[in-house]
Amino acid sequence: MLKIAIIGVGTVGSSVANILKENKEIITARAGRELVPTIGVVNNLNKKRDVSIELTDDIEKVLNDDSIDIIVELMGGVEKPYEVVKKALEKGKAVVTANKALLAYHRYELEEIAKDIPFEYEAAVAGGIPIINALREGLTANNIQSIQGIMNGTCNYMLTKMIDEGVEYETILKEAQDLGYAEADPTFDVGGFDAAHKLLILGSIAYGIDAKPEDILIEGIENITSYDIEFAKEFNYSIKLLGIAKREDDNIELRVHPAFVPKNQMIAKVDGVMNGISVIGDKVGETMYYGPGAGGDATASAVIANIVDIARRGKGSPMLGFERSYGNKLSLQNKKEIKTKYYLRLEVADKTGVLAKVASILGECGISIEKMLQKPLGNQKSNLLLSTHSSVEKDILKAIEELENTKVVTQKPAMIRIED
């Protein structure tokens, strides 16, 4: 029998407690022993909850209880859970968490502290999809060439609706908030920060590379308009918020941003609130993992998988996928050196010479145009929607600056990256 304390009995924590009870028979057969949720920790003992586990608001007492084998951290936040998890590991208790923010900032310190104590976090990336397992164990024969992930269900739901039903950003954001998919302050999701936390974790397992959110390129979906959708439809793209980890020689690109993705790629077929992660390995080729990225039960499914693993074998594979350092031969690519294809939306005046001027500015920056759509806006203005051949980020940024400075455009240009 293993005794489990659940620190944080909210959406995910209460699902963990309930599933351990409901599916006790099959879980016990799989784990080889009984997994008993013994105590839950919450902030507010007076809140009504749908769980039968005993509750306390005294974290310290639980951490000091020698009869507890596993601490499941589901409270959220960064510094407080870091303290809690650190203390638990130092006391030799196994830890399971779903907390991507904690790991985005402290995964390497925690790896140091944990050493041979099991520390697992399958639910922290893409909720119920066992992607950590796949990357940490299933694909170990490969040099990972790239990971492209739809790792935020809220954004994917919104983008799917914008594309399929032509709904505008503001309208669909309000709907997502009403449905409970988006928070009152949605910045964390729509700004790409949640996806970035997950990407950093995957980047560590694939490449052994240490980076913090502030080190990488993060852009959200806030500026996508129906013109961009039109361009996507015209040229058979879908638009997805992607977390991308990519190796070019010994440089690792880590970036989160909306991207045009060819419609026939599997990742482009991941719609609605679902998550999907495509991984390309040098030997296996592409594998893709699809499923629910959030929700109490789906997330708890991954948390409990970790508990079962610990019950079966204690510490399994190395926490961040490497037994020995490998990442120090790889380095994080500078944001400005990223290379991809770009889409630009330029509002211009309807007069002769404007297109020539745009083309010449792009040309001077070393950028060549691949496809273009011109859409009249009325008011003697047009939108020029264009895509480029593969270019370097700093050249695009320079071109955008030039376009603004020389007043060829009548509004700040919009840019979206293209991944194909």
Next chain:
Amino acid sequence: MLKIAIIGVGTVGSSVANILKENKEIITARAGRELVPTIGVVNNLNKKRDVSIELTDDIEKVLNDDSIDIIVELMGGVEKPYEVVKKALEKGKAVVTANKALLAYHRYELEEIAKDIPFEYEAAVAGGIPIINALREGLTANNIQSIQGIMNGTCNYMLTKMIDEGVEYETILKEAQDLGYAEADPTFDVGGFDAAHKLLILGSIAYGIDAKPEDILIEGIENITSYDIEFAKEFNYSIKLLGIAKREDDNIELRVHPAFVPKNQMIAKVDGVMNGISVIGDKVGETMYYGPGAGGDATASAVIANIVDIARRGKGSPMLGFERSYGNKLSLQNKKEIKTKYYLRLEVADKTGVLAKVASILGECGISIEKMLQKPLGNQKSNLLLSTHSSVEKDILKAIEELENTKVVTQKPAMIRIED
């Protein structure tokens, strides 16, 4: 350092030897020690091969060599590899295999023999996709409700071509043979037997259920015609050869057959030689796993993942997913009691009363029609293409017999199951 012998240095075996060399640096970092392919066993020492491993044709010598830690069985077949693997396990050597036929027949005996010796087989199902890992570790919190898998790339390639390009079965079979996707005797693939072997393995991990190929329903893709494709297009279906494991109360359906699948399901989007497996768990909902199901390097990727796991931790999770018996509360559903929706293709004479007769025979068997297409064939004959509401297999079989006996049809009716 771990010493590895590769028994069978053909398509997969030579990829294993080569990748262990080419990707040695990252594999060593991940495994924590060097994995050294020491000796390979083949039938014919004179064959030219593209590997640098030392070769022998003396299996016994290799099995008796105490310096070898891991035996990798990649020779194919059933009884000979069974002997080899048994002997290796009895000598305390860890075993990795990609051999689905071996496991379809002997997995429970091998589990008995292996006990605490690592015995791994990730590559046996869906090649490079880590589906064994997902099911055995990632989804342990769940009662699995169903598994639907496209697990034979040859069939999926052929069906995709038939649907996308309207190519007839015989033509595309020849093309698949020319491309090396299908064997000279293609029965094993197109008849559904290869998929059945894989399904039996998944059925064990999901449900702990013991069954042999001869116990389950296996149908191939040989009888699919352009009429069936037309019906699929009309009603927004794709046609896939599926391996299905499904729980209804305490009965487990295991079956392999072509099926109409609604086009908007993720599994319907798996095209060409690729494999895809959709798993529905009672807590996590649907997750889907996509990737290459065959090919030397892709399969070797999974074989090496198993070797790395063994290097890291010896025996990992229980071989067939359960530490303690669970399956004996579940039983295999009789083939005749399977419940699903059905499609019938009936060739009938173009005369009044025929449709009424068909409908009345179906009605008497308790079957109600959902959708229908009538297609004139010339010659005063027509094809009636129809789908039913959910029915029981034995009722459909009875209706088909009746239709033949009463000569309402002018040719043996064709039947395809519908999964939606």
